[in-house]
Amino acid sequence: MSSNYAEPGQLYPAHIEAIKARHDRALEKAGAGHAVIFSGAPKLVFLDDYYYPFKANPHFVGWLPLTATPFCYLIHTPGDVPVLVYYQEKDYWHTPPADPQGYWIDHFDIRVVHTVDDIARHLPHARDKCILIGDIGDEAHAFSIERVNPASAINILHYARSEKTGYELACMRAASRRAVRGHRAAEEAFRARKAEYEIHFAYCRAAKHTENELPYGNIIALNENSAIMHYQHRAREAPAKIRSFLIDAGANVHGYASDITRSYSFEDSEFREFIDRLDALQLELVSEVKAGVDFKDLHFLTHRKIADLLVTVGLASGSVESLIENGVTTAFFPTGLGHLLGIQVHDVGGFMQDESGNTIDRPSGHRWLRLTRTLEVDQVLTIEPGCYVIDMLLENLQGTPGAAMVNRDKVDWLRPFGGARIEDNVRVLADGCENFTRAAFAEP
Ligand code: GLY
Ligand code: MN
Ligand code: MN
Numbered sequence: 001m002s003s004n005y006a007e008p009g010q011l012y013p014a015h016i017e018a019i020k021a022r023h024d025r026a027l028e029k030a031g032a033g034h035a036v037i038f039s040g041a042p043k044l045v046f047l048d049d050y051y052y053p054f055k056a057n058p059h060f061v062g063w064l065p066l067t068a069t070p071f072c073y074l075i076h077t078p079g080d081v082p083v084l085v086y087y088q089e090k091d092y093w094h095t096p097p098a099d100p101q102g103y104w105i106d107h108f109d110i111r112v113v114h115t116v117d118d119i120a121r122h123l124p125h126a127r128d129k130c131i132l133i134g135d136i137g138d139e140a141h142a143f144s145i146e147r148v149n150p151a152s153a154i155n156i157l158h159y160a161r162s163e164k165t166g167y168e169l170a171c172m173r174a175a176s177r178r179a180v181r182g183h184r185a186a187e188e189a190f191r192a193r194k195a196e197y198e199i200h201f202a203y204c205r206a207a208k209h210t211e212n213e214l215p216y217g218n219i220i221a222l223n224e225n226s227a228i229m230h231y232q233h234r235a236r237e238a239p240a241k242i243r244s245f246l247i248d249a250g251a252n253v254h255g256y257a258s259d260i261t262r263s264y265s266f267e268d269s270e271f272r273e274f275i276d277r278l279d280a281l282q283l284e285l286v287s288e289v290k291a292g293v294d295f296k297d298l299h300f301l302t303h304r305k306i307a308d309l310l311v312t313v314g315l316a317s318g319s320v321e322s323l324i325e326n327g328v329t330t331a332f333f334p335t336g337l338g339h340l341l342g343i344q345v346h347d348v349g350g351f352m353q354d355e356s357g358n359t360i361d362r363p364s365g366h367r368w369l370r371l372t373r374t375l376e377v378d379q380v381l382t383i384e385p386g387c388y389v390i391d392m393l394l395e396n397l398q399g400t401p402g403a404a405m406v407n408r409d410k411v412d413w414l415r416p417f418g419g420a421r422i423e424d425n426v427r428v429l430a431d432g433c434e435n436f437t438r439a440a441f442a443e444p
Contacts, residue, residue, distance in 0.1 A: 008065075008170040008254055009103030015167035016107050019063055022160040024078045026153035030131050034124045035153070037063065038134030039072040041141055053212040056255070057134045058343040059157065064104045065254035067213075069097045071141075073119060074108075084108040085122045119143065133157075151357060158348040159355035162340050163378045168256060169427060172341070172380055175215075175258035176425055176436035177443065178251035182207030183262055186220070190245040190264060196220045197234040199247070207251045215257035216345045219248035226263065226418025227388040229335060242266045244417040250345065257345050259382050260437050261423035268417070274313055275420050278387060281305045282422040285337065286383050289426055289433040295371045295381075296363055299337040302385050303329045309387060315414065318405040326402035327365075331393040332419075336369035338382040341425055346370055379428045380436075388419025 023035050039060040042051035056067045063074050063082070071087035088096045100110050111122045120143050124130055131153055132145040142148060164172065185206030189199040200220045204211060211217075221231040223239055226246035248261040265272035284305065288298055307323040310316040316328050323329050340347035350371040351359045360372040371381060389411055397403045424437035 006166070006170055008167050008174065011165070011167035011170050012103050013107070015165040016063070016104075018165045020076065020078075020082070022157060023076045026156040027076075027078060027131070029156055030147070030150045030153040032131045032147065032150075032153070033077065033126070033129035034131070035074075035076040036123060036130050036132045036145060037074040037076070038132060038136065038141060039066065039074075040070055040135055041137060042070050043137070058255075058348070059133045061255035061343050062161065064108070065102065067252070067255045071116070071119070073123065075122075075124065077124070081109045082107070083122060084110045085119050086110055086112045087116075087119065088112050088114055090114050116140075155352070155357040156355045159352050161342060161347065162349045162352075162373070163376060164342065164380050164427070165378075168342065169378065169380070171253045171256035172258065172425065172427075173436050173439070174253040175251050175256050176260065176440040178207050178209075178253055179249060179258040179260050180437070180440040180443075182209070182249055182251065183247060183260060183441075186247050186249070187245070187262070187264060190222075190242075190247075190266070193238050193242055195235055195238040196222055196225070197236045199245075200234045203247070203249055207249075209251060213252055215250040215252050215259065219246065219261075221246045221418065223416060224418045226420065227390055227415075228418075229388075243268060244271060244420075246418065246421060248421065248423065255343055257341060257343070258425050258436070259341055259345050259423065260425065261384060261386075261421045263420035263422060265417070270413075271417050274387075274414070274417075275422075277309055277312065278385065278420050279422050281309060282383060282385050282424070285385060286424060286426060286433060286435055286438075289375065289381075289383065289428060291375055291377045291428055291430050293375045295337070295373055295375055296360075296369070299366065299369055300363075302337045303333065306333045306385065306387060314407055314410045315387075316405045316407060322401075323405060326400060326405060327397060328402045328405050330365065331390070331397055331402070331406075332387050333385065334368065334388075334390065334393055335384070335386065336366065336371065338384050338423075339370035341380050341382055349373075375428045377428055377430055380425060381428070382423050382425055384421055384423035386419060386421030388421075389415040390419075391415075 037060050040057045042054045073085040075083040127144045130145045131147045136142050182203035186199050186203040189202035200218050219231050223243050225231045245264040250258040263275050303324050304320050306329045307320040340350050353360050362369045427434040
């Protein structure tokens with residue numbers, strides 16, 4: 001069976017060896033003997049006694065698929081079986097975490113504890129030989145370990161995270177499939193004239209996700225709302241006239257995310273053609289993805305293609321160069337082409353030149369580009385070009401040569417549809433890429 005279809009659990013043993021090796025290197029660089037990785041503490045709401053939804057430390061999730069277990073500690077000592085101090089609070093307000101179970105447990109020396117004092121007993125006695133990795137808001141959670149998140153070690157771990165293991169790739173393939181189930185149900189709800197609010201729940205139901213389990217808040221945008229990059233509301237009523245739908249929604253599998261956008265026309269054939277053109281443009285960009293490509297160049301190429309699109313559909317006129325130089329493409333496509341994806345939706349390391357902490361700046365004028373690196377095999381990233389009517393950006397063109405290049409009548413045509421974005425998740429290969437998202441949509 002090809003590893004493309006392997007279950008994550010089958011691939012986990014090799015993953016854990018890769019994770020150990022990278023932590024060995026991080027410890028060596030930091031001159032330390034043990035890495036102690038804190039899963040995190042829930043955060044209290046100001047002046048209240050309930051918690052924000054818990055988000056586990058991504059460094060912890062990289063070791064094992066536990067996304068909802070606060071106050072756990074993973075201890076890695078080179079050459080030893082890693083220790084998991086598994087905190088199972090005796091709590092009658094909440095359901096305590098279940099006993100450890102799953103494909104990962106044989107790889108750890110698991111110590112189930114029920115009190116905070118018990119945690120301390122399982123940590124290495126030589127605290128000065130430890131580095132602690134995690135979000136330590138309260139010193140009590142550091143148990144007297146003084147070196148917290150040393151850059152020397154963190155840089156190695158962050159840089160390494162961009163190259164996914166076979167296990168991680170399997171999780172992310174599955175995360176695309178899980179999200180696509182939601183996307184299909186959402187499109188159906190849109191066709192049935194449902195409100196954003198109902199479309200959102202149709203998505204969650206089909207992806208079998210609660211809202212808090214989603215990798216990011218769903219973007220469920222009808223009509224003009226499609227032009228708001230991270231539109232965060234869910235209108236309770238459907239608009240009287242339904243024109244367009246943009247959905248940017250992902251799913252989570254063992255802590256790994258997908259991040260997928262689709263755009264739809266309700267019935268207008270011209271807007272449907274506009275989406276089809278954007279879809280073709282997106283596929284052309286996907287076909288450029290391979291190891292060795294500088295992602296900045298792909299982002300610049302996107303601007304050229306957006307310039308072509310603007311001219312073809314009549315939104316603007318002028319040469320490709322002049323539309324770019326005068327900021328017209330940026331007004332219609334103000335985001336970056338994509339970003340690294342993994343445990344975090346905007347995964348760490350997008351600007352890292354090496355594992356020593358050197359970075360690659362964004363090109364000036366491209367403030368929302370989140371990936372400036374040269375692509376390497378087994379990186380996973382998004383390709384998400386879009387074209388939107390954002391009046392505040394078009395107004396910025398006033399008084400510049402760009403203003404005369406914009407066709408106001410055509411902008412007025414597009415405005416009620418908002419705009420469109422197509423976003424896939426792709427894995428870089430030596431000579432191309434694997435598109436997790438299109439593969440998932442192609443399944444019955
Ligand atoms: N869903 C957020 C993004 O596409 O980056
Ligand atoms: Mn994205
Ligand atoms: Mn997205």
